[in-house]
Amino acid sequence: xxxxxxxxxxxxxxxxxxxxxxxxxxxxxxxxxxxxxxxxxxxxxxxxxxxxxxxxxxxxxxxxxxxxxxxxxxxxxxxxxxxxxxxxxxxxxxxxxxxxxxxxxxxxxxxxxxxxxxxxxxxxxxxxxxxxxxxxxxxxxxxxxxxxxxxxxxxxxxxxxxxxxxxxxxxxxxxxxxxx
Amino acid sequence: xxxxxxxxxxxxxxxxxxxxxxxxxxxxxxxxxxxxxxxxxxxxxxxxxxxxxxxxxxxxxxxxxxxxxxxxxxxxxxxxxxxxxxxxxxxxxxxxxxxxxxxxxxxxxxxxxxxxxxxxxxxxxxxxxxxxxxxxxxxxxxxxxxxxxxxxxxxxxxxxxxxxxxxxxxxxxxxxxxxxxxxxxxxxxxxxxxxxxxxxxxxxxxxxxxxxxxxxxxxxxxxxxxxxxxxxxxxxxxxxxxxxxxxxxxxxxxxxxxxxxxxxxxxxxxxxxxxxxxxxxxxxxxxxxxxxxxxxxxxxxxxxxxxxxxxxxxxxxxxxxxxxxxxxxxxxxxxxxxxxxxxxxxxxxxxxxxxxxxxxxxxxxxxxxxxxxxxxxxxxxxxxxxxxxxxxxxxxxxxxxxxxxxxxxxxxxxxxxxxxxxxxxxxxxxxxxxxxxxxxxxxxxxxxxxxxxxxxxxxxxxxxxxxxxxxxxxxxxxxxxxxxxxxxxxxxxxxxxxxxxxxxxxxxxxxxxxxxxxxxxxxxxxxxxxxxxxxxxxxxxxxxxxxxxxxxxxxxxxxxxxxxxxxxxxxxxxxxxxxxxxxxxxxxxxxxxxxxxxxxxxxxxx
Numbered sequence: 001x002x003x004x005x006x007x008x009x010x011x012x013x014x015x016x017x018x019x020x021x022x023x024x025x026x027x028x029x030x031x032x033x034x035x036x037x038x039x040x041x042x043x044x045x046x047x048x049x050x051x052x053x054x055x056x057x058x059x060x061x062x063x064x065x066x067x068x069x070x071x072x073x074x075x076x077x078x079x080x081x082x083x084x085x086x087x088x089x090x091x092x093x094x095x096x097x098x099x100x101x102x103x104x105x106x107x108x109x110x111x112x113x114x115x116x117x118x119x120x121x122x123x124x125x126x127x128x129x130x131x132x133x134x135x136x137x138x139x140x141x142x143x144x145x146x147x148x149x150x151x152x153x154x155x156x157x158x159x160x161x162x163x164x165x166x167x168x169x170x171x172x173x174x175x176x177x178x179x180x
Numbered sequence: 181x182x183x184x185x186x187x188x189x190x191x192x193x194x195x196x197x198x199x200x201x202x203x204x205x206x207x208x209x210x211x212x213x214x215x216x217x218x219x220x221x222x223x224x225x226x227x228x229x230x231x232x233x234x235x236x237x238x239x240x241x242x243x244x245x246x247x248x249x250x251x252x253x254x255x256x257x258x259x260x261x262x263x264x265x266x267x268x269x270x271x272x273x274x275x276x277x278x279x280x281x282x283x284x285x286x287x288x289x290x291x292x293x294x295x296x297x298x299x300x301x302x303x304x305x306x307x308x309x310x311x312x313x314x315x316x317x318x319x320x321x322x323x324x325x326x327x328x329x330x331x332x333x334x335x336x337x338x339x340x341x342x343x344x345x346x347x348x349x350x351x352x353x354x355x356x357x358x359x360x361x362x363x364x365x366x367x368x369x370x371x372x373x374x375x376x377x378x379x380x381x382x383x384x385x386x387x388x389x390x391x392x393x394x395x396x397x398x399x400x401x402x403x404x405x406x407x408x409x410x411x412x413x414x415x416x417x418x419x420x421x422x423x424x425x426x427x428x429x430x431x432x433x434x435x436x437x438x439x440x441x442x443x444x445x446x447x448x449x450x451x452x453x454x455x456x457x458x459x460x461x462x463x464x465x466x467x468x469x470x471x472x473x474x475x476x477x478x479x480x481x482x483x484x485x486x487x488x489x490x491x492x493x494x495x496x497x498x499x500x501x502x503x504x505x506x507x508x509x510x511x512x513x514x515x516x517x518x519x520x521x522x523x524x525x526x527x528x529x530x531x532x533x534x535x536x537x538x539x540x541x542x543x544x545x546x547x548x549x550x551x552x553x554x555x556x557x558x559x560x561x562x563x564x565x566x567x568x569x570x571x572x573x574x575x576x577x578x579x580x581x582x583x584x585x586x587x588x589x590x591x592x593x594x595x596x597x598x599x600x601x602x603x604x605x606x607x608x609x610x611x612x613x614x615x616x617x618x619x620x621x622x623x624x625x626x627x628x629x630x631x632x633x634x635x636x637x638x639x640x641x642x643x644x645x646x647x648x649x650x651x652x653x654x655x656x657x658x659x660x661x662x663x664x665x666x667x668x669x670x671x672x673x674x675x676x677x678x679x680x681x682x683x684x685x686x687x688x689x690x691x692x693x694x695x696x697x698x699x700x701x702x703x704x705x706x707x708x709x710x711x712x713x714x715x716x717x718x719x720x721x722x723x724x725x726x727x728x729x730x731x732x733x734x735x736x737x738x739x740x741x742x743x744x745x746x747x748x749x750x751x752x753x754x755x756x757x758x759x760x761x762x763x764x765x766x767x768x769x770x771x772x773x774x775x776x777x778x779x780x781x782x783x784x785x786x
Contacts, residue, residue, distance in 0.1 A: 065768060068784055102770045123775035129782055130771045135760075142710055142758040 004034075005054040005165055008078060009041040012067040013094040013134060014060025016042070017151045018085040022057075024154025032158075035165045040074075049077035055164060056081045057147075061091040062135045066128035075141040080164065083143045086150040088136065095134040102132045145170060148177060183222040190215055191223045195230045202231050203552075205241055205534030209248055210475070210515055214316075217253045224250075244536040244682070245517035246300065247316070247475045254289050254296035256334045260312040260322075263302035263437040264672040265595045265658055271310035274322055275299070281331045295334050301520055301676060302437035303476045306595035306658070307353050307602050315340050316478040320350050348479065352444045356618060358605030359581055359589035360562075360569055361449075368496055370455045370571035371462075375502045379463050386463075386567060388575030390587035394562035395431060395523075396630060396654035398586075401563055404547055408555045409464040412548040426466040427556040428457050428509075429546075430564055431528055433474045435520040436631035437676060438656035441591040442561040444603050446473075446480050449565055450487045454511060456564030458496065459571045460557055461509040469511040470551070472528050475518045484513060520680035521730050525558040526550075527682070538684045539728035562591055562655070582608035586647040594619050596659035604657075606646065613642040615657065623662045626744070631656035632673035633733035636666075636740040666748040667703050670737045674699045677734035688731030691722035695735060701761030708754050716742060759786055 011019060019042060025032065040049045049056075056078030062068060075081055086092040097105055111119040137143055147160050147170075156176045163170035194211045198204035205227070212223050219242045228235040242248045260266070260275050275297070279285055282295055289296035305311035305320050312319040314330075317340060326347065333343055354361060374382050387402035411424050430453065434442040445453055457469045473481065488511055491497045501507040514532055516522050522531045526540035529551050550556025559567075566588060570578050578588045586608035592615070595601045599620025606615065616624055627637045629646075630653040637644065637651070644650050660669060678692040698715050701707050719735035719742075726732050742749065764784045772782050 065781070065784055068764065103774065106771070106774050121774045121776075123777055125777070125779050125781050127775075129768045129775065129777070131764075132767045132770050139762075140760050140764075 005036045006039045006050065006052070007036045007041070007055045007057065007161070008039040008049050008053045008074060009043065009057040010059070010070055010074065011042065012058060012060035012070060012088070012137070013063035014085065014087045014092075016059070018057075018059035018088075018149075019043075021149075021151035021154055022157045025158045026154065028158055032161070036161070049073055051077060052079070053077045054079050055161070057084050058082065058088050058137055059084045061087045061094055062131065062137055062140055063094055064128040064130050068131075068140060071137055071141055080144045081141065082145045082147055082160070083137050084147045085152055086148070089138075089146050089148060091134045091136050092150070095136075098133045102130060106130070147172075149179070152176075183220075187216075187220075187222070188226060191226045192230070195227060200230055201534075202233060203532065203534045205231060205233070205238065206245070206517060206531060207515060207534075209238070209242060209245075210517055213248050217255060217257065218249045218251055221250075241534070241536055245475075245519050247518035252289055252293065254284075254294055255337070256295045256314060256340070257298070258295065258312060258314050258319075258330075258334075259298045259300040259303075260286075261301070261303040261305065261309060262299040262672075262676075263306060263309075264669055265306040265438060266302075266309040266311060267668075267672060268596070268660075268664065269310045271312075271322070274310055274324065274327060277324055278327050278331065281327070282334065294337065300476070300518060301435065301680065302439075304434055304440040304443050304474070305350060306438050306440060306593065308350060309595075313476060314343075316475065317348055318350055318476075318479050319347055350443070350447075350479075352448055353602035354444060354605075355594075355600050355602040356604040356606075358591075358607065359578070360565060360591065361603075361605050363569070363573070364449055365452055365455065365568055365572040367451050367491075368455070368494065368502075370452075370459055370568040371496055371502055373571050374459050374462055375504050375507075382459065382571050383463050385575040386570055389566075389570045389578040390575075390582075391563065391566055391570060391578065392586065392648060393560055394566065394590070394654070395560035396436075396634075396652060398648040398652055401559065401567065404559070405460060405464050405557055407545075408547040408557045411555050412544070425468075425552075425554045426461075426464050427551040427554060428461045428464065428466045428469040429525075429528065429532065429551065429556055429558045430457050430469070430471045430511075430561055431523065431525065431558055432477070432561050433472050433516050433523040433528055434477075434561070435474055435523045435680075436633065436654055436656050437673075438593060438595050438628065438631045438658040439654060440593045440595075441603060441655045443477060443480070445561050445565050445591075446477065446484060450484055451491070452568045453561055453564045454487065454491060455496065456559075456567035456571075457511060458501065458509055459567055460559070460564065462501075462507055464555075464557055466557070467508050467510075469509060470532055471511055471513045472516060472522070472532060473513055474516045474522075478515065481513060481515070488513070519682070520676075521682045521728070524728055524730065527728070528558065529556065536682070538682050539730075541727075560654075583645075583647045583649065585649045590646060590653070590655065592646070592653065592655045592657045594657045594659065597621060597624070597661035597664070598659050608647045609645050611643055611645050612637060612651070615646070616642065616659065619659070621659045621661070624659055625662045625664055626660045626666065626669075628656070628658040628660070628669070629653050631658070632676055632737055633729070635736060636669075636744055638744040666741050666745045667699070667752065670741045671699050671703050673737035674734075677730065681730065681734070685725075685727035685731065687722055687725035688727065688734060691718065691726070691731070692734050694718055695722065695738060697761065699738065702749065702752050704761070705752060705754065706759055706761045707749075707752060708756055708758055709750075710758050712742075712749060712753075 038044045040046045056074040160170040228238045284290040286297045308320040310322045391401045392398040519537045522537040527537040531537040546556045591605045678696040681692045683689045719738045722735045
């Protein structure tokens, strides 16, 4: 049998909803393990990508400096990088803050908002700094495919990954991109 | 906050002046804007209640048109044309100069409410730029000393009506008249011919002339009229002609950047244009006509109203024109309010009805269901001017000029890098090279024919000819010499479309902004060859998926320059696989400052 494909996944500025939806492939996960093995992913708790990964699935947009580093690590390792879900593709819900200056966001959260005790802007080298705008991932790195949905359904994940595993360009039939 | 009674009275007076008609909504809002330097919330509510419209409907109209504003503007509202020819004449630098002198930024109103500044799309003075508008009135040939004087007038609150006339002086600037401009008809000549020879005979003359619409699309005028006159059929195929009212609309929403021929026709040949409309009305059986005049041409309005009054007095308009029973027709002027898309005929009709200028789904075409769903002829200003001449001089006079498929002449507006910008009229079939020679263009890098929605032509194509079968055009002819940067031109045009997209369909609304961002990325030096792949597929998508002509042509500047000037793009590309289109490290600056950090982890590489 051919070597299994390596898949890495992560959530940047996302809610892990896409990851949860991925698990909606249910018992097909057993078949999936015949095809792939998981590299860096919250499912494996592996912290960094191997040198070569076949498929990277990114959920969430780019909100802070850590997201940038993570995304770049994925791009460096992954042969195929996929933007998964509304936030990775468009910025999604977190990007709603793009209409408010970052200065005001931080001030409201840490300085002037109601019930704040000991107001101060958190400052520690271990804390990632926020970018002034939330960006979809394709504005920072080259993205090969976009898997739409909020979240994409388990079936859409299944279709995308099995297509790629079969060496085909992934396509989604109408039922899988029809949301109402 | 209660609104003073006198203000309420003013709004009510405006509404009743317009006979409380919904179709006059845009006209009403223009006058409210004039009065209050914005459309105040209270006025909005009064207008909505009086016209029986939802408040949101009225607010939607205000937000659609760029010359209307919900925000308070200054008592002096100064807009600079942001057309590429104005930019190349230094308009941006002049705006910086003005802005520094007045202490207010473009897009803002100064604290004392005296003055506000902004940019607008082409004002139709490309041959006499850099140009602008003050409270809706043209300002031509701006320069620093003129701006010094304007600042002084503003600071002393001298009303615009008392400003020196030379600021508003606009010349016709006809450099080379041809078939039409050389032989204007005498007042009433076409109508007399119409009444003498009969409607059918004059229709045949127009048919013989082979006249095609001058707005750009080139539909045969005679056929358009015939379809309108015969009217739509009901489901059983019998004509509804008798049941319909008909309308004639003259499209003077000359918004294509670089076009200003209608300005001249309406300034010096307005009689002939109105006469053409009246001939059309006689032939198709219309009682009511409209001149849809773009908001930027406000200054022409009083003289146009005077000409209409004069024509009514001479019975060239009104009841039983020239004594012919049943030949009743009158013309009303409707002002636009700064929306390029209203040049599209169905959007224009929506706007005439007082709504947002969103293009309709076609078919049905306006000839079947136009204004108030009635058969309507919409023709360009130049078309009507030609119609009047053909009615007076005969179809053969016209048809002997031009080419096989493009009869007659075309008036073109030349601007940009040449010795003699202005108005030129040529018989169809003239080559680009000949035109360039005539207007004294040297070292020409490219010619933009037909404005941003048209196409860019480079040196190897100067043998091509102006004609519907080769290079069709509405009349815009912008010349760029070799000192100009093609990508700056593309950037200007792409910004223009993103600004003017009406927002109705997603491919255009979202697509034009994506296109703008991508072109900005290239111009700012962040792009790589990979961006080109995305750019061309995006451009093709916008072109094929958009609802109307605006979206379908919004990607033309990108597609055209990619095929004619690929090197201009390649020169800008960075030799990396990919990089963000914005300064990554800079985007951490706010957070860095607020958390007082400057450690290595507080920075990002591009």
